[in-house]
Amino acid sequence: MWLMGTTATHRGPVLIGGGELGRCPTRIHHSRFNDAARSTSAVVERRIAEGRRWEETVVAHILERLPAWTMISSTDGVFDRTAPVVIDPTVRAHSREAITTVLLRAGVPLIFGGRISAPHLHAVGAPDLLVRLDDGYAPIDIKHHKVIGERGVPARLAPADQLQDTGGSLRTFRSERVIDLLQVAHYWTLLDSLGYASARRIAGIIGSEPAVTCLWVDLADGNPRLLDRYQTALDDAIAVVEAGQDQPGVPLVPAVWRGECRSCPWADLCRAELEDVDHVSLLPAIGAIETKHLLAAGISTTSHVADLDTGALADEFEIPDEAILQARARGAGTLLRRTGADVTLPNTAVEIDFDVETYRGVLYLAGLLITDADGSRFEPIADWTGTPGGERRVLADLFAFFDNVASSDDAVVYHWTGYERTILREAGERHGLSLGSAPSVDAWFDAYACDLWSWTKERLVSPSGYSLKVIAPLCGFEWRDDDPGGAQSEIWYSDLLKGDASRRSRLFEYNEDDVAAQLAIRRWVRARW
Numbered sequence: 411m412w413l414m415g416t417t418a419t420h421r422g423p424v425l426i427g428g429g430e431l432g433r434c435p436t437r438i439h440h441s442r443f444n445d446a447a448r449s450t451s452a453v454v455e456r457r458i459a460e461g462r463r464w465e466e467t468v469v470a471h472i473l474e475r476l477p478a479w480t481m482i483s484s485t486d487g488v489f490d491r492t493a494p495v496v497i498d499p500t501v502r503a504h505s506r507e508a509i510t511t512v513l514l515r516a517g518v519p520l521i522f523g524g525r526i527s528a529p530h531l532h533a534v535g536a537p538d539l540l541v542r543l544d545d546g547y548a549p550i551d552i553k554h555h556k557v558i559g560e561r562g563v564p565a566r567l568a569p570a571d572q573l574q575d576t577g578g579s580l581r582t583f584r585s586e587r588v589i590d591l592l593q594v595a596h597y598w599t600l601l602d603s604l605g606y607a608s609a610r611r612i613a614g615i616i617g618s619e620p621a622v623t624c625l626w627v628d629l630a631d632g633n634p635r636l637l638d639r640y641q642t643a644l645d646d647a648i649a650v651v652e653a654g655q656d657q658p659g660v661p662l663v664p665a666v667w668r669g670e671c672r673s674c675p676w677a678d679l680c681r682a683e684l685e686d687v688d689h690v691s692l693l694p695a696i697g698a699i700e701t702k703h704l705l706a707a708g709i710s711t712t713s714h715v716a717d718l719d720t721g722a723l724a725d726e727f728e729i730p731d732e733a734i735l736q737a738r739a740r741g742a743g744t745l746l747r748r749t750g751a752d753v754t755l756p757n758t759a760v761e762i763d764f765d766v767e768t769y770r771g772v773l774y775l776a777g778l779l780i781t782d783a784d785g786s787r788f789e790p791i792a793d794w795t796g797t798p799g800g801e802r803r804v805l806a807d808l809f810a811f812f813d814n815v816a817s818s819d820d821a822v823v824y825h826w827t828g829y830e831r832t833i834l835r836e837a838g839e840r841h842g843l844s845l846g847s848a849p850s851v852d853a854w855f856d857a858y859a860c861d862l863w864s865w866t867k868e869r870l871v872s873p874s875g876y877s878l879k880v881i882a883p884l885c886g887f888e889w890r891d892d893d894p895g896g897a898q899s900e901i902w903y904s905d906l907l908k909g910d911a912s913r914r915s916r917l918f919e920y921n922e923d924d925v926a927a928q929l930a931i932r933r934w935v936r937a938r939w
């Protein structure tokens with residue numbers, strides 16, 4: 411019997427693509443075997459489109475000073491083996507692979523848009539770029555996120571015009587982006603199986619850092635080694651797909667709520683399934699490893715966790731106290747006060763709820779909800795021109811307003827997370843503007859503002875995280891827009907810049923609701939305790 415929404419399939423050769431390595435196994439299964447409509451999101455679609463545009467930008471940048479050949483067929487015959495070659499994006503997979511083989515054999519220095527496969531390894535891949543080094547080829551992939559970080563594996567930096575320089579200055583590849591490295595390890599392994607790989611086992615990632623640069627990583631680094639992690643990820647993916655071919659209606663690995671779920675097209679499906687069974691992974695303090703321990707100890711539901719005493723062990727694993735508190739808050743369906751927490755809020759005559767809207771890091775709207783003895787009024791400062799001059803005007807007016815707040819001595823500004831202070835600090839530096847009432851933006855926030863997000867997190871336990879969109883509804887607040895979110899608001903602003911004037915009122919409403927949500931949280935707290 412096939413379950414609804416599944417695709418009947420037959421056994422065939424299993425080929426795992428680079429983008430599947432390190433992915434949630436349930437996602438791999440659904441992507442291949444579930445033909446039910448996956449949920450689409452304008453935010454995710456936009457992210458994908460921006461990623462494509464970034465790839466094109468990087469390729470154009472690399473080729474700026476390098477004349478390149480474009481190929482559409484492996485029988486084109488005429489190309490300069492000393493020049494880069496771009497395989498035309500319209501070329502189909504089979505021909506793409508044939509062209510790549512010709513180019514690898516010829517030893518061209520750079521191959522853009524290649525495809526390689528090794529059925530005996532169950533592997534196929536489309537590396538963005540293959541670079542010929544002195545002892546063979548190395549793959550590079552282009553990512554639309556930053557990859558240089560503080561913690562992770564060591565990496566060497568190469569500028570875009572010297573990609574072959576693999577011994578540049580030392581940097582660190584962001585540990586949270588390790589999935590990128592599994593992908594390029596996949597491509598290196600494919601090259602190796604075909605006899606073209608550099609023996610040095612290196613691969614590169616070009617991230618979205620301001621200057622186009624490549625981070626070269628030694629795939630033998632890491633603990634466990636990146637190549638070993640890759641092999642495990644490949645084996646896991648093969649097992650998922652082979653099992654799916656036999657039983658497409660049932661994923662080999664059941665869903666477990668995880669960070670990846672937030673951007674997964676199957677999130678609605680999995681969330682509903684997990685909510686149905688009150689799955690333990692729905693607790694934010696329970697990650698994938700904790701879930702494994704708890705399930706092994708027979709603790710599968712959040713209500714079971716809620717019944718445990720803090721400090722409880724599951725299978726010799728200490729369950730985080732925070733998870734037990736979260737489970738209790740979930741059972742109660744509300745925010746719980748932490749034991750002994752002082753929930754007194756600052757007591758001032760004037761309260762100002764503040765929230766910024768930005769587009770690509772540039773400030774265009776500063777929402778201010780001012781509450782005093784006369785009630786609450788929304789007084790936004792905005793500029794819709796999308797120009798540096800517009801941002802400067804918003805910032806100058808806002809700094810003047812903040813200087814007034816400082817002089818009043820009986821007002822406090824509330825905001826949610828450290829985003830506002832970061833944006834103002836960076837914009838101030840960009841425009842050479844500063845506050846008159848404090849030596850720096852950070853000093854001003856320390857003196858006159860309260861981060862309501864930190865305040866809430868320290869004193870209250872939430873069943874499902876601390877985003878404003880989670881906390882405010884628990885305090886009875888609802889947004890007027892049925893799809894509120896920062897990423898969504900960037901889409902509206904982009905529409906506005908393209909001429910859709912109706913977006914302006916939507917952005918004002920959204921921003922006004924964000925500040926009103928903060929006020930609603932404080933009212934709820936004050937009414938309760």
Ligand code: SF4
Nearest residue numbers: 434437671674677680
């Ligand atoms: S929603 Fe989460 S558990 Fe479900 S497939 Fe996606 S990543 Fe996996």
